[in-house]
Amino acid sequence: MDEIRITDALTGAVIAVAPDGNTARVSEGEDRHLSPSVFFPGCSLLNYAPALVSVLADFLAQAGVADGTSLLCCGKILDFEEDGAVRRAAADEALRTAVAAAGVERIVAACPNCAAALKRALSGGEGAPAVEVAPLPRVLAEMGCRIDEDVVARVLEAKRRAADGEMRLWVHDSCPDRDGYGFGRGVRALLPDSLLIEENLMPSSRCCGSAARAAGRFEAALAQGARRGDEAASHGASALVTACMSCAPSLALAQEALPVVHYLEFICDYPMDWRASARPMALRFLLEDEGERARCDGRAFMSLSPCAGGAL
Known part of the structure; x- marks a missing residue:
């Protein structure tokens, strides 16, 4: 290329x-x-x-x-x-x-x-x-873009996490978005309504663990990310979706229960391996x-x- x-x-x-x-x-x-x-x-x-x-x-x-x-x-x-x-x-x-x-x-x-x-x-x-x-x-979303269910299925399959039965998506909201949740609300508007989990419709930020990692508290960071995966899985999620490319590798490294997808992977039909991508910039x-x-x-x-x- x-x-x-x-x-x-x-x-x-x-x-x-x-x-x-x-x-x-x-x-x-x-x-x-x-x-x-x-x-x-x-x-x-x-x-x-x-x-x-x-x-x-x-x-x-x-x-x-x-x-x-x-x-x-x-x-x-x-x-x-x-x-x-x-x-x-x-x-x-x-x-x-x-x-x-x-x-x-x-x-x-x-x-x-x-x-x-x-x-x-x-x-x-x-x-x-x-x-x-x-x-x-x-x-x-304001431009009229929407994410197709078929693309969701294709991206999850590319991550070797094809959902057994119904696909359900849990949106992880990033901490810097707390002032208005423009990213969180925008992602939810892009995703198919049929795939959104009722308990996750309103944005609510809980750190992915990156703040602890920046402070050198690596075990705490991993534990925090793992809790996010456990919470989503407990509500029947098939995947964690984020609007932050810092949250994506952080969540992927912290847990293996759910695949992590940045919403642009769906928009562009461009699956990414966040564990492999997690490297110094x-x-x-x-x-x-x-x-x-x-x-x-x-x-x-x-x-x-x-x-x-x-x-x-």
């Missing part, structure tokens, strides 16, 4: 990403153009399923829903690093500047973590641009201010090419 090429709407750089999500290069640069609506896939989707980024970017563009795509990192990762607060503030300011320069009025976010981080970044600072951050599943394109010290580890988006000789 050829490289996936995306012109970043917020920087003008053209990024070529390898199909496996392990390498990327800045192939050329372009002048930024106005992009009132931007698709923001986030690091997890880019690393785990770059092919889906390309498919969704094209689909949203052809439907007139997104004028461009940005592969930038939302900057949340900086909270966990040394001098994180200072670096996060600088990254947020740089993001606000780029968004304003591109004339962005709406960002369609594929990741609940990114959505929360973007809302935080774009609501802070004097003169911050007024930008709507819209959850991708809600946008897809190679690609994070940070847009930091020009005063940030030169970094040659591939982290800063604008220094990706000079630092690594054109490749990550």
Whole structure:
């Protein structure tokens, strides 16, 4: 499969990403153009399923829903690093500047973590641009997209978990989506009503275990994920469905009772092995201010090419 090429709407750089999500290069640069609506896939989707980024970017563009795509990192990762607060503030300011320069009025976010981080970044600072951050599943539902029962059966069969008898789906709601549950409600609108479990119709977030894992409490993280699987299984679920590509590998590693499916696997008929996908992310394109010290580890988006000789 050829490289996936995306012109970043917020920087003008053209990024070529390898199909496996392990390498990327800045192939050329372009002048930024106005992009009132931007698709923001986030690091997890880019690393785990770059092919889906390309498919969704094209689909949203052809439907007139997104004028461009940005592969930038939302900057949340900086909270966990040394001098994180200072670096996060600088990254947020740089993001606000780029968004304003591109004339962005709406960002369609594929990741609940990114959505929360973007809302935080774009609501802070004097003169911050007024930008709507819209959850991708809600946008897809509003476009009229729906998930077919046949696709559900096909994806589950590909995961070697064909349901014996009636298929039932349990939606796992991610923690960053608690403010309005745009992702949780959007996923439920996309799924066939006949497959939804009555006790799971209203969104309710319980952590998949990633917060404990980030704190180094790995056993607690696995136990938390296992409880989510047990809860869904106790209600007769055939699979756990999530809208978060961080929750998906976390839940898959923590339990084997139920297969874990990201709803985009259904939308795109693209089954994924989350246990195999659970690896450190190679690609994070940070847009930091020009005063940030030169970094040659591939982290800063604008220094990706000079630092690594054109490749990550």
